[in-house]
């Protein structure tokens with residue numbers, strides 16, 4: 001199946017001459033939840049803005065649903081909903097109008113039932129007659145989500161959807177993402193909260209300095225990198241590991257003072273057996289500690305390595 005989004009050799013220079021995206025290529029499959037991770041300034045918002053035709057690519061090709069975003073602008077744009085990172089202000093507009101007008105902008109007929117469903121789903125129904133300026137930051141963000149959903153996009157972009165929002169909105173956001181995904185909507189979200197990607201995404205891409213440095217299935221990434229580490233501090237240094245421990249895949253470190261064991265946190269731990277076998281081999285230890293290599297560490301390491 002053709003990807004719903006295809007980006008080829010995308011470069012983006014800002015007018016200042018700064019290159020925010022560098023020869024970036026990426027394909028997104030229809031129906032997936034794709035998390036784009038990267039530190040501040042990595043280029044996440046620039047990429048999303050370019051995909052949504054808010055910023056112009058300097059060179060490269062972008063297709064959405066097979067439509068070229070420049071040659072077939074209207075068709076491509078119609079498929080896309082965006083919940084932007086910054087909250088734009090139309091202070092006097094009423095919540096209901098803001099949301100329902102969004103359909104008109106895309107040439108779609110009015111659909112009051114849908115608007116009501118969306119507003120209720122986002123706990124906005126009792127605020128529908130309020131002016132935008134009377135809403136709290138969290139409520140404004142809910143309106144942005146409602147607006148993006150009002151024209152029934154096939155692809156939804158969420159730029160830092162949960163940065164600085166309260167727990168309740170965060171929970172609602174994830175519920176909505178879940179139900180959209182169930183309906184087959186493709187979701188691309190940016191975040192610098194790794195936990196979020198860990199929870200929701202099917203695939204993860206890491207962007208740094210305007211370049212995609214890694215794209216992987218989340219499960220594979222976690223399985224590969226989400227390991228725990230056990231350090232056994234020995235009472236006496238060891239010259240070599242005894243044969244009785246060979247099957248554990250251990251490392252001897254710190255001049256024989258430490259045994260290090262990496263293990264898959266998803267599987268049942270072998271640690272009780274390991275410790276029993278260590279004792280049975282006549283090795284005394286004075287301390288133990290475990291630490292976890294989370295997606296967070298992995299991410300920090302990746303970004304550092306690229307710096």
Ligand SMILES: Nc1ncnc2c1ncn2[C@@H]1O[C@H](COP(=O)(O)OP(=O)(O)O)[C@@H](O)[C@H]1O
Pocket residue numbers: 014015016018020038039040041042043044045046047
């Ligand atoms: N309008 C602009 N003009 C010049 N540089 C910009 C502009 N917008 C963003 N940048 C720069 O482009 C880089 C990427 O920014 P952005 O896409 O907002 O990153 P992110 O969303 O990952 O934090 C940053 O270095 C930022 O300073």
Ligand SMILES: [Mg+2]
Pocket residue numbers: 044045046085159160
């Ligand atoms: Mg951003």
